[in-house]
Amino acid sequence: MTDLSPADAGFAARLAEELPADTLRPAEPRYLEEPRGHWQGQGGYVALPRSADEVARIVAACNTARVGLLPFGGGTGLVGGQVQPAGPPALILSLERMNAIRALYPEENVLVAEAGAILADIQAAATGADRLFPLSLASEGSARIGGCLATNAGGVNVLRYGNARALCLGLEAVLPDGTLWNGLQRLYKDNTGYDLRNLLIGAEGTLGVITAASLRLSPRPAATGTAMVVVESPAAALRLLGLARDIAGEAVSVFELIGRTGLDFLAEKLPQVRQPFADRPEWSVLIELGMSAGQDPMTALETIFAGALEEGLASDGVIASSEAQRAGLWAVREEIPTANRMIGAISSHDIALPLSLVPEFIDRAPEALSDFPDIRINCFGHLGDGNLHYNVFPAEGRSKSDYAGQRDAIQRAVHDLCVDMGGSFSAEHGLGRLKVADLERYGDPARLAAMRAIKRALDPQGIMNPGAVLRA
Template sequence: MAAYLSEPRDLFKGRALCIVRPGDTAEVAAIVKLCSETGTPIVPQGGNTGLVGGQIPGSGDKAIVLSLQRMRALREIDLASNTMTVEAGMILANAQAEADRAGRLFPLSLASEGSCTIGGNLSTNAGGTGVIAYGCARDLVLGIEAVLADGRIYAGLSKLKKDNTGYDLKHLFIGSEGTLGIITAAVLKLYPKPRAVETAFIGLAAPKDAVALLALAQDAAGDEITAFELIPRLGLDFVLAHCGGVRDPLAGRHQWYALLDLGSQNADDLAGRMLGLLAEATERGLVQDAAVAASQRQRQDFWRLRDELSEAQRFEGGSIKHDVSVAIADIPAFLEDVGRIVATAAPGARPVPFGHLGDGNIHYNVSQPVGSDRDAFLARWAEINFLVHGVVARYGGSISAEHGIGQLKRDLLGEVKDPVAIDLMRALKRTLDPKGILNPGKVI
């Protein structure tokens, strides 16, 4: 049972009566019905990659963990409707591969895509690198199937893009972290595969130049922008030091970097459009240097520098994590303000802010000072969270951009969420889960 009772960051460890592994929706419904009759709490779990403890039971031994990993079937691909119906336990990378084999694109992409599952992605409304072009997980779903707290099955696997017959119920379950129902299958949107992709790794002096570059790119390329990621020099140094087979794409050192992807159905001269954009940005003083991938292998190498950022920080000791969002225009000032406050509170601590600048989501991670005690630094998690989230609040941002609330941020939610919104969330919980058996202790 051990693999189901702790999560990747090892912040939360739980206990459970047992692990149950249903093979289809009918078995999930039967399990939930029995748990409803006996008052047994249920903790749904997909790939166990969540970063806020939403998939881990509490420290008591009254709950069961319901793993959906056996429910991994592809039920249908409908190319005319551009949809794919999959079960909740399908691994995200496998869903991408199924779409690719059908000549389509499923654009949700995360660093954990080799192990996270579609059900987990939907339950947390996962974001990832493609949000700027395709939206979050909820934007990629047309219909869902879910088991309710009393064991009934909500059969909402619709392919319709237009359906105004009352409330759009799927959105109650997407992002609710298994507290309102257990998602067992979903109808996912598919897109045409881009005929051309261009990737640039760009050296910058400051975040304000990245924001200006994004605006310039949007004017020049519009919806051809499929990713725009921000990377600090310190983060790149961590990856170069600890991850084998990578190298610095640029000759000189720069304080910041942007990773820009353009993708298009119009294969004619996308490379020329990328080069023209970079030339104009250089003339305006926004870009110090840039490299454009000359092959698919080089494109993968560029992206590995971004994807390995979280893993590389492990080798530098303790890291206090934040998943926040602010308006894109506010990112430079936000980074400056929060950097100053963290430096005052924790001298020598090393901020590694990186992430999805194209949609305003920054992972503001703080690595321990060199040579300091890891446990002593991590003991300041709540204190550093309070400081960072205070700056987020001043800028009208969110303390959870894409990772969810789970256990980690549950007690913070009441401090940052509108009281009326909290009341509505509690009312929904009481209505859909009156016995409180679905993932208790999470979100609210």
């Protein structure tokens, strides 16, 4: 890749002359950090444009000067795509000022938002029109839609509604040469050649900067039902998913697998989170149904639970009878990552497997990690779409620093098994900088060659998020 120039004081001064006052400033610490603390970004400058035209001017200037550009959304990414720890310092580009809901078309089930709009604000705007924007993440109070699309974010509702890619109809974006592409259409069908929208979604800012998006909304469920069910095993959980879908069909919105270790971590670090079962089960699932008018989710959940008992899949369960009880069940699932961070993982793995092979992976993975006996495994995640968070933690009384030399070998053991079983080493968090070497190790050669060719064609200077996804 072409050597880049730094975004130094001289470049910043020249760029500032082309932009409104206060568009450029020295980068504050919040632009140089990422949630897991694996990397520390470099100091330098951050650009805060107010319009797509300003973004285009900034990108064009970086392209002309061969200065790297680092898109920054809400800073919630978990694979280091938003920080640059080495190399010539890039210009950080934050679209936080571009946060407007530009338009809302309830009759079309479409909302148009700028890339800096916070996910929770988009959800609220949809709710105000009696619609649902179903993308839901733990970080939705700070994650911005541009970053969600750039990483093709997943979350808890993928089973029913799909990930971010499935929720986007059109994009406005600035390409690496500074060209502003207006693809902000609201069409559900458009077969007019290569799909640039889907190329930019999931590219993590390496092929362009998303500035706005047309988003697909859904009807709001008339009634919601939530339950937590104790299951005998992950295999039983998978059979329960099939039973639930046979009974409730596409009303099954959420199906989350929870392992005993996650509940133990909650009890240790967040005892204020009330757990629904006196004896913490080895495996349980959180189920949520969203049903249309005239349908009763409580009756459906009771039927599902009765069927699970009859087939020997479940031994206990709780069906929420109020919004407070529903929130309590969700708190258990949502606070597991918080407890994880307080324990401190040796290595975290965001993996995907064919649904039928998830139980086999969970059975085989401890053997794959047998060279590391003094560990704890917390397995949880979105069983409905085959996405597991299979995380390895220190033994009780020990710290992750005690395992500093083992992290890479642990990660490789987990990823080797996952890929050998036809899975993916990155399900919903993207590649960023954390998984560049994994892509090189596991990626299909033809696909890698095509990706590199696309990168060279669209970004020949290599300015867009250098070092993310593909090695710079």
